[in-house]
Amino acid sequence: QACSSLLLRGSVGDDLWQRFQRAEKEMEEELRDVVTEANALAPNWGPTIFQSAHEIAANTRLRASLGEIEAQKAAEKAWWEKRRGQIQSEFMKELDESEKSSTRDGASEDDAVLVDTPSKGKKGKK
Structure with missing residues (x-):
């Protein structure tokens, strides 16, 4: 779409447009080949092969990220132990x-002061 609008405006020449069309056609053929090959490996896998590939790629990135975190874990733990100390x-x-x-x-205890307080009751009377 973007390339065709550029062609209409005259921003892109016919030769570039033809190369783009050929590249797009090659890509579509390659995608069809992938779907056909996926169906040959497992029945009805063709429609979901790209979703599976995306999930595999995401899982690979996640595992790489977790690996980096695990690699930093020992250094971080040592730093926090040192900081705690x-x-x-x-x-x-x-x-x-x-x-x-x-x-x-x-x-100190030697500096204690004694205070004499008067008693409330009278002495000597019974």
Whole structure:
């Protein structure tokens, strides 16, 4: 369709149009051959051969993608383990520093203050 509109506008010459027509005819013949061969291999496979081929190609791409993910898995796992170790060590340093600062600044048990509070009841009466 696009090529014929280009031909009508004069954008494409007759020689290119003829080559396009021949290529299109060859492709149609090739598709017919594929359908015929598919029917020879398995009855009534011709109408669905291209769908099967598409599914096989999609499955192949999916498997390749999964293979790449699996290949990266070990490196990613090692990186996250290292990162987790770094975070843990930083957290432990922060805890140690906060404990040191709280023991330095805080009061010790020797600095305790006794407070004498008056009792509510009177002594000596029965």
